[in-house]
Amino acid sequence: MNAPTNHQFKLARRPVGMVQRGDFEYVETPVAQPGEGEVLVKVLYISLDPAMRGWMNEGKSYIPPVGIGEVMRAGAVGRVINSNHPGIVAGDHVVGMLGVQQYAVAKGKGLTKVDPGLAPLPVYLGTLGMPGMTAYFGLLEVGKPKAGDTVVVSGAAGAVGQVVGQIAKIKGCHVVGIAGGADKCAYLRSIGFDAAIDYKHEDLKAALKQHCPKGVDVYFDNVGGEILDAVLTQLAMHARIVICGAISQYNEAKMKGPSNYMSLLVNRASMTGMVVFDYASRYAEAAREMAGWMAAGKLKTREDVVEGLETFPETLLKLFKGENTGKLVLKVAEA
Amino acid sequence: MNAPTNHQFKLARRPVGMVQRGDFEYVETPVAQPGEGEVLVKVLYISLDPAMRGWMNEGKSYIPPVGIGEVMRAGAVGRVINSNHPGIVAGDHVVGMLGVQQYAVAKGKGLTKVDPGLAPLPVYLGTLGMPGMTAYFGLLEVGKPKAGDTVVVSGAAGAVGQVVGQIAKIKGCHVVGIAGGADKCAYLRSIGFDAAIDYKHEDLKAALKQHCPKGVDVYFDNVGGEILDAVLTQLAMHARIVICGAISQYNEAKMKGPSNYMSLLVNRASMTGMVVFDYASRYAEAAREMAGWMAAGKLKTREDVVEGLETFPETLLKLFKGENTGKLVLKVAEA
Numbered sequence: 001m002n003a004p005t006n007h008q009f010k011l012a013r014r015p016v017g018m019v020q021r022g023d024f025e026y027v028e029t030p031v032a033q034p035g036e037g038e039v040l041v042k043v044l045y046i047s048l049d050p051a052m053r054g055w056m057n058e059g060k061s062y063i064p065p066v067g068i069g070e071v072m073r074a075g076a077v078g079r080v081i082n083s084n085h086p087g088i089v090a091g092d093h094v095v096g097m098l099g100v101q102q103y104a105v106a107k108g109k110g111l112t113k114v115d116p117g118l119a120p121l122p123v124y125l126g127t128l129g130m131p132g133m134t135a136y137f138g139l140l141e142v143g144k145p146k147a148g149d150t151v152v153v154s155g156a157a158g159a160v161g162q163v164v165g166q167i168a169k170i171k172g173c174h175v176v177g178i179a180g181g182a183d184k185c186a187y188l189r190s191i192g193f194d195a196a197i198d199y200k201h202e203d204l205k206a207a208l209k210q211h212c213p214k215g216v217d218v219y220f221d222n223v224g225g226e227i228l229d230a231v232l233t234q235l236a237m238h239a240r241i242v243i244c245g246a247i248s249q250y251n252e253a254k255m256k257g258p259s260n261y262m263s264l265l266v267n268r269a270s271m272t273g274m275v276v277f278d279y280a281s282r283y284a285e286a287a288r289e290m291a292g293w294m295a296a297g298k299l300k301t302r303e304d305v306v307e308g309l310e311t312f313p314e315t316l317l318k319l320f321k322g323e324n325t326g327k328l329v330l331k332v333a334e335a
Numbered sequence: 336m337n338a339p340t341n342h343q344f345k346l347a348r349r350p351v352g353m354v355q356r357g358d359f360e361y362v363e364t365p366v367a368q369p370g371e372g373e374v375l376v377k378v379l380y381i382s383l384d385p386a387m388r389g390w391m392n393e394g395k396s397y398i399p400p401v402g403i404g405e406v407m408r409a410g411a412v413g414r415v416i417n418s419n420h421p422g423i424v425a426g427d428h429v430v431g432m433l434g435v436q437q438y439a440v441a442k443g444k445g446l447t448k449v450d451p452g453l454a455p456l457p458v459y460l461g462t463l464g465m466p467g468m469t470a471y472f473g474l475l476e477v478g479k480p481k482a483g484d485t486v487v488v489s490g491a492a493g494a495v496g497q498v499v500g501q502i503a504k505i506k507g508c509h510v511v512g513i514a515g516g517a518d519k520c521a522y523l524r525s526i527g528f529d530a531a532i533d534y535k536h537e538d539l540k541a542a543l544k545q546h547c548p549k550g551v552d553v554y555f556d557n558v559g560g561e562i563l564d565a566v567l568t569q570l571a572m573h574a575r576i577v578i579c580g581a582i583s584q585y586n587e588a589k590m591k592g593p594s595n596y597m598s599l600l601v602n603r604a605s606m607t608g609m610v611v612f613d614y615a616s617r618y619a620e621a622a623r624e625m626a627g628w629m630a631a632g633k634l635k636t637r638e639d640v641v642e643g644l645e646t647f648p649e650t651l652l653k654l655f656k657g658e659n660t661g662k663l664v665l666k667v668a669e670a
Contacts, residue, residue, distance in 0.1 A: 060601070061601050062600070062601050224597075229592070243596070243597070243599050243600050244600070245600075246597055249597075254594060255594045255595070255596075255597060256592065256594065257564070257591065257592030257593040257594040257595070257596050258592040258593070258596060259589060259590045259591065259592040260590070260592070261578070261590075261592050261593060261596075261606070262559075262578070262581055262584075262590060262608070263608075264578050264606060264607065264608035265397070265578050265579070265580075265608030265609065265610060266395070266396050266397050266608065266610075267608065268607075268608055268609060268610060268613060269607070269608055270605050270606065270607040270608070271596070271599060271605065271606045271607075272599065272603075272604070272605040272606075273597070273598075273599035273600030273601065273602065273603055273604055273605070274600065274603060275600060275601070275603060278603060
């Protein structure tokens with residue numbers, strides 16, 4: 001076999017503040033061959049997620065940090081070239097932690113087969129992937145919305161937020177999205193949100209008061225910072241806050257805590273953290289239900305596809321600058 | 336009847352920062368007479384509570400603020416002089432919101448009769464009063480400790496904290512108290528805490544690591560600020576944080592939020608606010624159980640009694656300076 005060349009982004013140093021190209025090393029290497037139980041995959045689409053910023057930091061978290069000199073961790077979908085794993089054959093499409101590279105050698109048991117005939121491949125990184133699972137379990141298992149509840153979600157036009165809001169609508173809630181910019185807000189209204197607040201151009205507290213006259217029953221927080229603090233001032237009694245992320249703070253040297261957290265006391269409210277991996281045994285069940293909603297036209301998906309592995313550092317920055325609408329993916333190859 | 340003279344502390348202005356004598360007006364007035372359904376009570380002991388600082392602020396909270404010119408709100412226990420309420424007669428001892436004054440006219444239905452033969456009167460403001468109820472319901476209903484759990488409580492030598500720790504011991508937990516000063520820590524060990532950390536003189540994080548080697552399962556927070564932030568770094572998986580108060584922050588112009596709150600996500604943990612009034616229908620049940628523990632020697636109480644109504648502003652400050660050990664009460668009269 002004429003081994004093609006692989007290109008990889010490796011973590012070169014721990015970022016300080018906003019992530020930048022110099023935090024990575026872009027290298028060319030021969031494509032490795034799969035060992036026993038392993039699979040060689042040609043990467044087609046790479047998932048860009050806010051959580052990646054956290055994986056670049058030293059220190060204890062829900063998974064170990066990416067080591068210096070290691071290929072940057074990323075979820076991705078690709079086509080199998082060569083398999084030494086039973087149940088996976090060349091030509092299969094698989095999703096898994098394939099990393100920021102053109103070719104990945106991965107353990108077969110960590111991969112999940114997907115069907116490009118049922119949904120476009122990027123959807124398996126978005127609504128039918130980790131972000132969709134995060135939205136589904138975070139909202140339903142932690143937020144526990146009841147019909148008639150007011151549900152607010154931040155980062156609402158992102159991969160997780162857009163799904164949170166649509167599932168909340170399916171469950172009969174009054175849904176308010178917070179996003180940056182008129183275009184994103186128009187998108188949210190177009191997929192059925194009852195209201196969308198442009199936090200960059202509106203008075204957030206006043207807008208929350210207007211759109212949540214009975215207070216906020218469930219707040220799904222993807223952003224932290226000032227937005228979390230503003231929503232805390234508008235809680236309904238016994239409100240549930242789902243802590244899913246804090247993208248506004250990931251590039252800050254020192255996280256800002258929610259100054260208004262005593263609203264939890266006044267309102268007998270709770271703030272609970274969630275990590276999607278805890279629900280792995282139920283992903284298939286959730287994917288089935290969400291695929292059904294998609295087929296019925298109740299759950300729409302949108303992906304923001306950027307081409308070219310070599311653009312990875314700058315494309316990742318789109319997340320932290322709030323420039324993406326829908327799931328941000330990097331297209332590495334056509335097929 | 337020769338009407339005796341009443342002395343009262345009225346709220347003169349909203350405090351800015353630390354409360355001071357000038358925030359109150361000390362006035363002499365005739366003793367009022369009770370109307371229909373009302374009772375005249377001679378106040379014997381006044382409860383001094385951290386929550387009083389919050390009641391002095393303008394704005395929405397779990398109860399309305401004390402109005403400017405109104406007698407400062409306070410729980411108190413006293414002896415009935417004169418009653419127009421069925422079921423209460425002169426000579427009865429009652430507890431209720433009697434205010435910072437020598438004589439109170441109160442609606443009879445807001446008062447609860449207590450028996451000075453069963454427990455000293457100040458205990459009805461502490462372990463058998465609001466602080467005890469707060470500890471009981473906050474720990475058991477919100478913290479939900481299981482035998483073997485590590486339970487940490489801050490403000491541990493205060494009225495609530497000392498009861499939280501002792502109930503956690505009764506439930507089979509490993510109990511660590513955080514308090515300021517060697518005397519308070521010695522007191523905590525003397526009533527059965529497994530460990531006590533003097534946050535003023537020890538490295539709090541290192542001490543938490545030492546005394547909570549498996550992490551913190553339940554944290555009962557009375558103080559907020561730096562201590563809450565330190566405990567957040569030491570959570571066990573699925574930890575429960577009970578937000579009961581934030582005494583370190585009540586006199587600050589701007590509350591400090593917990594910067595390390597993303598530990599809730601990493602550890603799938605929750606932070607939940609509680610207000611004792613929600614459990615009012617179950618106070619009697621809790622008081623019975625706690626009186627039983629007291630009789631069995633499993634639950635000890637300590638009160639810090641300061642004499643003289645006129646010392647009220649300075650005595651209240653003891654709370655915020657951390658100078659009290661056990662329940663702080665102001666003794667107004669002997670009987």
